[in-house]
Amino acid sequence: MIFEDIKKSLDQQFPDLVLVAGEDPFHFITIALNKWSRLARFLHNNKDLKFDSLHCITGIDNGPENCLEVRYNLFSMTHRHWLEVRIELDRTDPRLPSVEQIWRTADWLERETYDMYGIIFEGHRDLRRILLEDDWEGWPLRKDYITPEFYREMPVPKDKI
């Protein structure tokens, strides 16, 4: 299915769903936060779309003045088509529904996004840090992150040694 057809079938199912659509470099749609949970289930279950594979979840920080963003790269093994879904989040309280129970691979991907950006995936059954230590403070890939001077009495920046 080509992107125009995917978009048409989404428009039929959810009117006013797609805020922005384009190609950069993959075909993407930007949607509102509150539609994501229903859309995810539809993308996964609809027999014409059947996005059965979630390739990647990316967190993006657009700068201290701007929003956080999450991008999902979906692929259909059955129909061989791609779609990128973008969702913009409020910086002060970044929350969005988890898709961990729809695509099982989202389990670790969401944990990593949480680990690096502090984005909370509501409904995730085991949302804790995956790469960093549990007692780590802050979200390292955010633009306004300040590197700690010491971690468990070990110096972190070079000039502290």
Added chain:
Amino acid sequence: MEHDVRKSSDNIIISSLDKLISWARSTSPWYFQFGLACCAIEMMATAASRHDLERIGMMPRSSPRQADVMIVSGTVTLKMATRIKRLYAQMADPKYVISMGSCATSGGPYWQYGYHVLKGVDLIIPVDVYIPGCPPRPESLLEGLLKLQEKIRHERPISEKLK
């Protein structure tokens, strides 16, 4: 040891216990089998048939209790650093540490902006031999290990204790 050995006709070797112990230690420094990053691949290559660490008496041990040498082979993240400290404490004396590659020595490519990397493993445990390289070739690691053996061979464990 070679210089002091006097051979009698009855196959008796006379040496000092000091030298015997340090010679025995130097020829069988078993290393702790664990790797941290890409340096570990070179360490595996060094242990494999072409370079063959066992010909200089080095054998991998999977438990810190049985190991004499810890080869810190790769990037020491802060999360791993706490584990390394504990593993080093679990090793029995005498114990030696080799810092392999630029990451373990100084943080490597993460020395400036790595929020998660310890800038040199010598900040948490004492290091005997540093091996430069990114990653060091097996020849470099072998050179470092032979240097460590040389260092161990020049130790005098008993006379140092009696001092």
